[in-house]
Amino acid sequence: MSNLVLKYTVDNEDFTRAGEASSDVKKKLKMMGVPPEAVRKVAIAMYEGEINMVIHADGGEITVEITPTQIVMVLKDKGPGITDIEKAMQAGYSTASENIRALGFGAGMGLPNMKKYSDEMDIDTVIGVGTTVTMKVNI
Amino acid sequence: MTVNELIEKTGLEPLCIPCPEREISGVYNCDLMSVVMSKGFSGAAWVTIMANINAVAVASLTDMACIVLSEGAAKDEVMLSKAKAQEINVLMSCEPIFETSLSIYNALKNA
Numbered sequence: 001m002s003n004l005v006l007k008y009t010v011d012n013e014d015f016t017r018a019g020e021a022s023s024d025v026k027k028k029l030k031m032m033g034v035p036p037e038a039v040r041k042v043a044i045a046m047y048e049g050e051i052n053m054v055i056h057a058d059g060g061e062i063t064v065e066i067t068p069t070q071i072v073m074v075l076k077d078k079g080p081g082i083t084d085i086e087k088a089m090q091a092g093y094s095t096a097s098e099n100i101r102a103l104g105f106g107a108g109m110g111l112p113n114m115k116k117y118s119d120e121m122d123i124d125t126v127i128g129v130g131t132t133v134t135m136k137v138n139i
Numbered sequence: 140m141t142v143n144e145l146i147e148k149t150g151l152e153p154l155c156i157p158c159p160e161r162e163i164s165g166v167y168n169c170d171l172m173s174v175v176m177s178k179g180f181s182g183a184a185w186v187t188i189m190a191n192i193n194a195v196a197v198a199s200l201t202d203m204a205c206i207v208l209s210e211g212a213a214k215d216e217v218m219l220s221k222a223k224a225q226e227i228n229v230l231m232s233c234e235p236i237f238e239t240s241l242s243i244y245n246a247l248k249n250a
Binding site for chain 1: 174176
């Protein structure tokens with residue numbers, strides 16, 4: 001059986017649709033009978049990634065590949081890139097604006113949550129070009 | 140206890156109740172979405188002041204039973220239509236977060 005591949009476009013600054021891609025993936029994984037803990041990990045990691053793309057990068061593309069043993073999420077944006085990954089990975093560090101914070105985001109937990117809830121995470125970022133985050137969750 | 144029973148017992152105002160028979164497993168408080176994403180649990184009655192569409196997405200992803208807007212948070216029609224579409228119950232209280240959570244806690248404890 002070939003792997004299932006899902007593709008999503010995340011709009012820029014569109015908070016009304018943020019979370020739709022993760023909701024859809026969650027629904028599909030549940031229907032496929034993926035264990036609830038893996039579904040939860042994917043939903044959290046992907047939602048944080050989606051929000052990051054809206055806040056920091058004018059949106060982007062997400063590809064989710066579902067294999068019999070793992071779920072691979074690739075989040076690709078053409079944003080400004082991450083200047084200091086080490087700092088960005090620190091819980092509590094955020095460059096989000098005040099109006100983003102007023103919505104309950106920008107607590108500096110996005111990337112730490114993404115790392116925590118994925119079994120493997122890789123960040124490939126180039127200043128001025130964009131960032132690609134790959135997250136894997138084992139089933 | 141179901142969401143419907145909670146409304147009867149506590150007098151919380153129902154704003155959008157697409158799943159009245161949903162079981163409540165406990166009470167949860169927080170206004171920071173990233174914290175809620177990692178600590179919110181299935182079946183929770185989530186008491187918050189965050190009356191926006193992102194709260195609906197977070198409640199849906201963490202499989203909560205209902206969102207309880209407290210402190211008389213302003214009703215947001217966009218949020219409510221999203222809640223209806225995503226089948227997320229939304230209730231409302233004019234009381235502060237602590238009092239609202241306590242009344243839910245007591246209702247669950249005495250159920």
